[in-house]
Amino acid sequence: MFGRNERRGPAGPAAGSAPHEALRLVKVTKVYGTGGAEEAAVTALDGVTLSLPAGSFTAVMGPSGSGKSTLLQCAAGLDRPDSGVVMVDGAEMTAGSETALTKFRRERIGFVFQQYNLLPTLNVAQNTVLPLKLAGRRVDRARVREVLARVGLADRMRHRPDQLSGGQRQRVAIARALVAAPSVVFADEPTGALDTRSARDVLGLLQETVRVDRRTVVMVTHDPVAASYADAVLFLADGRLVGQMNAPTADAVAERMTHLGDMYEAGAPQSGAQQPGAPRTAPMGA
Numbered sequence: 198m199f200g201r202n203e204r205r206g207p208a209g210p211a212a213g214s215a216p217h218e219a220l221r222l223v224k225v226t227k228v229y230g231t232g233g234a235e236e237a238a239v240t241a242l243d244g245v246t247l248s249l250p251a252g253s254f255t256a257v258m259g260p261s262g263s264g265k266s267t268l269l270q271c272a273a274g275l276d277r278p279d280s281g282v283v284m285v286d287g288a289e290m291t292a293g294s295e296t297a298l299t300k301f302r303r304e305r306i307g308f309v310f311q312q313y314n315l316l317p318t319l320n321v322a323q324n325t326v327l328p329l330k331l332a333g334r335r336v337d338r339a340r341v342r343e344v345l346a347r348v349g350l351a352d353r354m355r356h357r358p359d360q361l362s363g364g365q366r367q368r369v370a371i372a373r374a375l376v377a378a379p380s381v382v383f384a385d386e387p388t389g390a391l392d393t394r395s396a397r398d399v400l401g402l403l404q405e406t407v408r409v410d411r412r413t414v415v416m417v418t419h420d421p422v423a424a425s426y427a428d429a430v431l432f433l434a435d436g437r438l439v440g441q442m443n444a445p446t447a448d449a450v451a452e453r454m455t456h457l458g459d460m461y462e463a464g465a466p467q468s469g470a471q472q473p474g475a476p477r478t479a480p481m482g483a
């Protein structure tokens with residue numbers, strides 16, 4: 198496991214080769230409500246365009262209500278945008294039927310939620326293999342053991358979630374997210390319910406899956422320390438991307454968050470300099 202400041206160089210591929218794009222959003226818009234007399238329409242996402250290279254770890258931050266969860270839901274295929282395109286590994290996720298979307302999600306996407314979402318009646322191993330079973334894929338026992346060993350739970354395979362601590366439960370959720378070798382892992386406040394030490398373990402595991410397995414991780418968080426484990430932070434305000442910070446530190450992220458409202462009101466979004474392996478966001482309004 199790597200410490201948060203132990204970076205192994207840029208998260209992108211070796212210099213000279215074109216970065217493989219893991220996730221692309223083009224003008225993704227989501228409006229809730231009809232805008233009728235009794236229900237004001239809320240534009241939760243307003244034309245979000247971004248591109249994340251494979252093997253990158255990106256945190257998404259922004260004030261409450263800025264659209265972070267909606268962005269995650271739309272990018273992960275758990276919800277459909279009203280307009281715009283979501284592509285994973287160069288394939289358009291938003292194109293097909295509900296069945297096709299579900300299949301796409303099961304094959305290419307992993308999830309980690311704040312409240313773990315483990316099934317209480319299944320043990321650790323059974324929870325971990327659930328994505329494989331749902332996708333109708335063969336369960337490779339050695340792979341399951343390997344993934345559980347990676348998260349430090351090889352000796353807990355027969356335990357049920359209620360026999361585990363919060364940190365251990367979240368590590369099961371990470372094993373479950375990784376077992377099917379997804380292209381992108383989406384994590385929604387994965388450390389929101391954890392103590393500092395468990396949070397550090399979970400963030401280290403997410404970082405490790407990026408560095409070692411070359412997975413792509415997108416994490417929504419309110420916590421500047423959690424965001425500092427990422428390669429880059431994207432800042433949202435009012436459903437728009439308003440800034441980006443590469444190689445973030447907790448202090449710099451906290452400061453940017455403090456000024457985010459002012460920045461946005463002044464119409465002066467700031468972006469950090471682009472670095473290899475960092476996400477590319479479109480200019481405002483693109």
Ligand SMILES: Nc1ncnc2c1ncn2[C@@H]1O[C@H](COP(=O)(O)OP(=O)(O)OP(=O)(O)O)[C@@H](O)[C@H]1O
Nearest residue numbers: 229230239241259260261262263264265266267268
């Ligand atoms: N199902 C829904 N129906 C109507 N409005 C919604 C719905 N889901 C979200 N919204 C609205 O869309 C906007 C963005 O919500 P979202 O949950 O994405 O924000 P967030 O940045 O994740 O907020 P938080 O940090 O508080 O979780 C908010 O104004 C919210 O009230």
